[in-house]
Amino acid sequence: MEVNCEGCAGCCLDWRPLLEEGTYDRDRGSIRDGDGDQDPIDDDPTFVALTRETVRTYLEQGVADALTPRLWHARDEREGVEIDGRQVAAVAGRPVFFVGLRKPPKPVAPFDLEEPSWLATCVFLDPTTLQCRVYGGELFPEECGAYPAHTLTLEAQTECERVEEAFGGDRLLESAVAEDLDGLLLGDTAIGEKLFCHPRPAALEGVIDRLAAGVSTTEDRAEAIAVAAASSPGTVAISESHYDRAKARALETMRDGVADEDESASGGEPGASGDGASENGSWVGPAIDEWRRRAEADGTVPDPEVASDIEDGRGAPATPGWDTVREENHRGEKRR
Numbered sequence: 625m626e627v628n629c630e631g632c633a634g635c636c637l638d639w640r641p642l643l644e645e646g647t648y649d650r651d652r653g654s655i656r657d658g659d660g661d662q663d664p665i666d667d668d669p670t671f672v673a674l675t676r677e678t679v680r681t682y683l684e685q686g687v688a689d690a691l692t693p694r695l696w697h698a699r700d701e702r703e704g705v706e707i708d709g710r711q712v713a714a715v716a717g718r719p720v721f722f723v724g725l726r727k728p729p730k731p732v733a734p735f736d737l738e739e740p741s742w743l744a745t746c747v748f749l750d751p752t753t754l755q756c757r758v759y760g761g762e763l764f765p766e767e768c769g770a771y772p773a774h775t776l777t778l779e780a781q782t783e784c785e786r787v788e789e790a791f792g793g794d795r796l797l798e799s800a801v802a803e804d805l806d807g808l809l810l811g812d813t814a815i816g817e818k819l820f821c822h823p824r825p826a827a828l829e830g831v832i833d834r835l836a837a838g839v840s841t842t843e844d845r846a847e848a849i850a851v852a853a854a855s856s857p858g859t860v861a862i863s864e865s866h867y868d869r870a871k872a873r874a875l876e877t878m879r880d881g882v883a884d885e886d887e888s889a890s891g892g893e894p895g896a897s898g899d900g901a902s903e904n905g906s907w908v909g910p911a912i913d914e915w916r917r918r919a920e921a922d923g924t925v926p927d928p929e930v931a932s933d934i935e936d937g938r939g940a941p942a943t944p945g946w947d948t949v950r951e952e953n954h955r956g957e958k959r960r
Contacts, residue, residue, distance in 0.1 A: 625773055626798035627784055630946050633734050633754040634787040634795070635670055635771055636746040638727065642737070643790060662696040662713055665835050668744065670783060672767050673722035673818050679852045683870055685763060686877040689909035690747045692840060693848035694722040695832065705825045708832040716860050718821035719828055723852045725765075728912040729919035731928050735791040740928050742919050747908060750935070751928035755943035757935075773801045812858075820852045821860040846874035878909060907938035 698704025772782035784795035
């Protein structure tokens, strides 16, 4: 299949705020989750569920701060457990969840819009080029690359088609899906591989409310990441030894990478002490913190090129730019 992503990034951000209220009906997570009967606790319409191996890779590479969990409302009491006054979807009494990528607010101008807006945007998306900073690398999730093929396989509308309807243009250029498409894990086959089961519902008290409000903590995210990393395909059980190591690793890297809260509270300039991360930390946590601070500080929307300070200046991988992509595609066509 073939898609046209230049100037779009519709799969990587929540573009609903760009539309007039009531003009466009978008599902909240049902496309990605493969089950439209259960609404997610959060409000991310383009959540991509990552596999256990991807979660482990992020842990090993010290970028656990890029990850966040997703849980769902249960259809009824028989299929859920009560946490924070809500019926949360569960399997065998264990709350189930996905792990995906965080979406901090960033100033972006997709779909050839002239003015940027603060939109919830994938942590790895460069606001300036609207390209993925980890595309083709070890951190690029296979699940991101498989969309919209998985969506088409589920006979659902792709984000490409939604963008076409709302803003015009041609995004889904060729919709034939390979017969040997793999990686689409649904139902029981997803358990322990993409759909994780938390063994201690009581540990999620407070977490559900924070996820719903979009204010999850480092501890909240580390807990889910550790359970996912300690899971085994085809079973609801987890390895406690793997859980302990994963939790410690997640907290270590996430705290190393986060700017000092006392400094921020006292009016210290974000990134004033260098790249905002410790020697062992990554650019991810500090960049997310600063995007949030800037979005909440005032109502102005900066030029997307401010990402050169917030992300590139902290060590984020560069993107090639669309001129390079077009040149490579042209060379490939000539070789064929």
